[in-house]
Amino acid sequence: MKKELRKAVIAGNWKMNKTPSEAKALIEEMKPLVADAKCDVVLCVPFIDIPAAVEAAKGSNIKIGAENIHFKASGAYTGEVSADMLKEAGVEYVVIGHSERRTYFGETDQTVNLRTLAALNAGFKAIVCVGETLEQRELGYTETLLKYQTKMALTNVTAEQLKNVIIAYEPVWAIGTGVTATADQADEGNGFVRAAIAESYGADVAETVTVQYGGSMNAKNADELVSKVNVDGGLIGGASLKAEDFSIIVKAASK
Ligand code: 13P
Numbered sequence: 001m002k003k004e005l006r007k008a009v010i011a012g013n014w015k016m017n018k019t020p021s022e023a024k025a026l027i028e029e030m031k032p033l034v035a036d037a038k039c040d041v042v043l044c045v046p047f048i049d050i051p052a053a054v055e056a057a058k059g060s061n062i063k064i065g066a067e068n069i070h071f072k073a074s075g076a077y078t079g080e081v082s083a084d085m086l087k088e089a090g091v092e093y094v095v096i097g098h099s100e101r102r103t104y105f106g107e108t109d110q111t112v113n114l115r116t117l118a119a120l121n122a123g124f125k126a127i128v129c130v131g132e133t134l135e136q137r138e139l140g141y142t143e144t145l146l147k148y149q150t151k152m153a154l155t156n157v158t159a160e161q162l163k164n165v166i167i168a169y170e171p172v173w174a175i176g177t178g179v180t181a182t183a184d185q186a187d188e189g190n191g192f193v194r195a196a197i198a199e200s201y202g203a204d205v206a207e208t209v210t211v212q213y214g215g216s217m218n219a220k221n222a223d224e225l226v227s228k229v230n231v232d233g234g235l236i237g238g239a240s241l242k243a244e245d246f247s248i249i250v251k252a253a254s255k
Contacts (some may be wrong), residue, residue, distance in 0.1 A: 012240025065093030176217025
């Protein structure tokens with residue numbers, strides 16, 4: 001395992017939190033706290049917050065991401081946002097296939113794949129989320145499920161495009177619950193994702209792909225989680241809404 005071959009990425013996923021003015025204030029607060037990060041720092045924010053966030057992050061090491069992207073270039077898709085719109089707004093990253101999208105908004109492995117391809121074709125970095133439910137874990141399907149979701153999401157993604165892919169392993173039972181996977185469970189889950197990538201693209205390529213952990217990662221447990229060989233940073237929900245907590249996680253990934 002060659003952790004040094006890939007860059008750790010700490011990305012906040014704000015979900016449906018913060019208005020544009022609140023986004024600006026939070027980013028202003030975060031900027032000095034994460035300025036000396038040795039990992040990549042990303043904040044994925046609600047669509048409506050993107051202009052304010054891009055403006056506030058200008059000149060800093062914070063990159064701005066969206067929380068979704070549609071796979072069509074334009075058309076009659078009420079409520080959706082296209083790659084061109086995000087590009088013009090200054091977005092660099094896009095979260096795709098979050099379990100909340102899969103659970104509440106009918107996202108499937110097929111649409112996750114289409115959105116991933118749309119994001120990569122437009123030149124974004126895609127943060128693609130995979131993860132098992134508690135029931136799937138208890139039935140013993142974690143490895144099968146993670147490999148399937150990973151391969152489905154990456155269907156028709158070229159090895160060249162894979163350089164812009166980050167996979168976030170987010171066990172559904174650990175999201176927003178305060179129940180974090182143990183560091184060993186996170187490492188194992190991320191390892192299954194990497195093994196799936198190795199099966200499709202070869203082991204050497206798989207070693208270069210950033211695989212994050214997400215699910216109740218916080219200022220207290222980040223150190224142990226990111227020290228694991230397969231854990232290349234994190235996708236952070238609740239703790240990314242607090243400047244100090246988020247900066248502590250960034251520092252943990254900067255060691
Ligand atoms: P929490 O950190 O709030 O558990 O959320 C994790 C997550 O879903 C990030 O995408």
